[in-house]
Amino acid sequence: MKGRSLLLSAILFLVAGLILILTYRTTRTDGVVIVGGIMFIVSGLLNIFAYMVDRPGKKEIEAAINAGHKPRSRSSLSSAVAWISSGAAVILGVCLLIFTSTFTPLVPFVFALLITMAALYQFYLLAIGCRPLRLPAWLFAAPVLMLGGAIYVFVQKPGFDHTEQIIMLVTGISFVLFGIAMLAESILIGTANRKALRQASAPAPESGNHESVANPANSVIEVKALDDHTT
Helix, strand or coil, X not given: CCHHHHHHHHHHHHHHHHHHHHCCCCCCHHHHHHHHHXXXXXXXXXXXXXXXXXXXXXXXXXXXXXXXXXXXXXXXXXXXXXXXXXXXXXXXXXXXHHCHHHHHHHHHHHHHHHHHHHHHHHHHHHXXXXXXCCCCHHHHHHHHHXXXXXXXXXXXXXXXXXXXXXXXXXXXXXXXXXXXXXXXXXXXXXXXXXXXXXXXXXXXXXXXXCCCCXXXXXXXXXXXXXXXXXX
């Protein structure tokens, strides 16, 4: 597990949580649905555009053939997946914009699901994902509190200003809590990884190669001349 990837996730969740906390009085569930619909449409169109731009052109194919290489191509499966996923994102975005009132009651469920998944990831990271490193036990407080926040958000019914403010505020606090936990874990894991790297790159202490004088293999055998006996 690398601390740098955790740091990026921590920053994203911190930003999202702070936005929800700062705007919880004005942010509404229908506004979340509308923003989500726009994001789905934009991401789907960008994926289609990127797929079309990255398609190998005629000059690229000819250059590869002249160089004796196999031209870059795309399988029918990858093309189908790209078009289907991008089209589904655009269709979902349009549905969110047209049927906003239908999707609005699902916002607490979606937020509760996101918080629950983040909490389960925290449990996995602390129990298994960071092995052989052991992180402090107090970090388990973050996912426990997040599960409580997920349950609280799930039982809320949108429609009233006070209720929607609570949904946004609790979700924002949960995201910030998750981001802080991830930030602490990234620092601890990064520090442990750097320490292990320094230990691995450090020269091993020279072991004494001097053999003991008392070793029988090294003892000097004195050879005496045989006495001449006349018979």
